[in-house]
Amino acid sequence: MSLAPLLLLVGIGFFAGGFGALAGLGGGIIITPLLAIYYGLPMHTAIGISLIAVIATSTATSSLYVERHITDVRLGMTLELATTLGALVAALVAHHVNRRTLAVLFACFLLYSAISMARKAWGARSRQESPGIPDYTIQNYPLGLVAALIAGGFSGLLGIGGGPIKVPVMYLFMKVPLRVATATSNFMIGVTAAASAYVYWGRGDMQVSIAAPLVAGVFAGSLLGARMSSKVRSVWVLFLLIVVTGWLAGVMVYKIATGAF
Amino acid sequence: MMKRESAATDRTLAFTLKAGAYTAFILVLAGIILRNWFTAGAAVANAGLLVLLATPVLRILVAAFQFLRERDFRYVLVSIGVLGIMVLAYVLGIQA
Numbered sequence: 001m002s003l004a005p006l007l008l009l010v011g012i013g014f015f016a017g018g019f020g021a022l023a024g025l026g027g028g029i030i031i032t033p034l035l036a037i038y039y040g041l042p043m044h045t046a047i048g049i050s051l052i053a054v055i056a057t058s059t060a061t062s063s064l065y066v067e068r069h070i071t072d073v074r075l076g077m078t079l080e081l082a083t084t085l086g087a088l089v090a091a092l093v094a095h096h097v098n099r100r101t102l103a104v105l106f107a108c109f110l111l112y113s114a115i116s117m118a119r120k121a122w123g124a125r126s127r128q129e130s131p132g133i134p135d136y137t138i139q140n141y142p143l144g145l146v147a148a149l150i151a152g153g154f155s156g157l158l159g160i161g162g163g164p165i166k167v168p169v170m171y172l173f174m175k176v177p178l179r180v181a182t183a184t185s186n187f188m189i190g191v192t193a194a195a196s197a198y199v200y201w202g203r204g205d206m207q208v209s210i211a212a213p214l215v216a217g218v219f220a221g222s223l224l225g226a227r228m229s230s231k232v233r234s235v236w237v238l239f240l241l242i243v244v245t246g247w248l249a250g251v252m253v254y255k256i257a258t259g260a261f
Numbered sequence: 262m263m264k265r266e267s268a269a270t271d272r273t274l275a276f277t278l279k280a281g282a283y284t285a286f287i288l289v290l291a292g293i294i295l296r297n298w299f300t301a302g303a304a305v306a307n308a309g310l311l312v313l314l315a316t317p318v319l320r321i322l323v324a325a326f327q328f329l330r331e332r333d334f335r336y337v338l339v340s341i342g343v344l345g346i347m348v349l350a351y352v353l354g355i356q357a
Contacts, residue, residue: 006293052310052313052314055313055314055316055317056282056285056313058317059278059281059282059285059313059316059317059320060282060286062275062278062320063275063278063279063281063282064275066271066274066275066278067271067272067275067279069268069271071271073270073271073274073324074336074339077321077324077336077339077340077343078336078339080343081339081342081343081346084343084346084347084350085346087350088346088349088350088353091350091353190316190317190320191317191320191321191343191347193317194314194317194318194347195346195347195350195351197314198314198351199350199351199354201314206310208292208303208306208307208310209303211310212289212292212293212306212309212310213293215285215289215309215310215313216286216289216290216293219282219285219286219289223282
């Protein structure tokens with residue numbers, strides 16, 4: 001591969017990684033469509049490569065966030081149990097379920113999330129931000145677990161990543177501080193992605209010539225994003241999340257309207 | 262406030278993550294650069310990606326081990342549970 005396309009891939013990865021590090025996502029939302037549309041890769045290959053990129057973001061960002069004690073490892077593990085369980089159960093009952101209804105419910109959840117976060121951001125816009133992580137107690141644990149269970153089911157059946165669900169669940173429902181929510185989400189998505197990645201890798205849904213530069217970029221971008229995260233005001237992180245959630249909601253509505261489900 | 266034992270867990274986990282991340286990063290980078298001159302470059306990059314794929318499982322194992330050292334048996338179970346479900350999903354060929 002010549003230099004220019006190589007650098008483009010690195011650049012895409014860098015952007016996705018940085019953005020994912022701040023918002024608690026894996027960047028797959030950008031990468032999958034780009035690979036499928038711009039690079040013309042078959043969908044399953046695009047997803048396979050995207051999953052590896054998510055693992056890269058997760059590992060790189062967690063290496064910093066865990067060290068700084070921002071990530072709530074216990075919470076992450078517990079929610080991860082619910083999520084993977086939900087995905088497993090959902091995959092097993094997939095045939096009996098109306099995907100259209102699911103898609104509508106998911107879109108509603110995303111819209112609700114986006115609006116709630118927007119209200120929080122509006123309320124916080126002039127408030128001074130206290131440095132460091134405030135002490136917190138996790139609330140609504142059962143609700144959070146159920147939400148994670150359902151989220152896992154959604155992501156398994158609809159092929160949508162976890163970040164946009166996990167962060168709002170922790171932040172809005174379980175009253176976890178935003179930075180902890182994004183850091184913990186980053187920790188979890190690598191595990192969720194790995195479960196599917198092994199299947200895709202085993203089937204050969206991979207292209208090293210594209211995955212390698214992408215991953216290199218993702219590493220650099222997410223490490224930089226994680227390092228800079230303390231300097232980014234929560235309001236901007238919320239804004240990023242709202243944009244992504246709103247975008248996803250729009251994509252879902254479009255797909256429902258055009259009968260993709 | 263952060264318990265001393267939990268802080269140690271975080272450190273060990275962070276170290277594992279860093280080791281995995283940087284190893285994968287260096288291999289992938291080396292693979293990309295080497296590809297211009299050697300066909301072995303692709304294999305090196307591939308190795309980097311494999312290391313990357315292994316890190317999530319590794320982090321669960323390390324976390325489980327650390328929870329064991331902290332005598333936090335509930336989370337040992339949780340971690341093993343996650344691992345178990347991942348294995349099950351893989352065996353069944355299910356996409357999570």
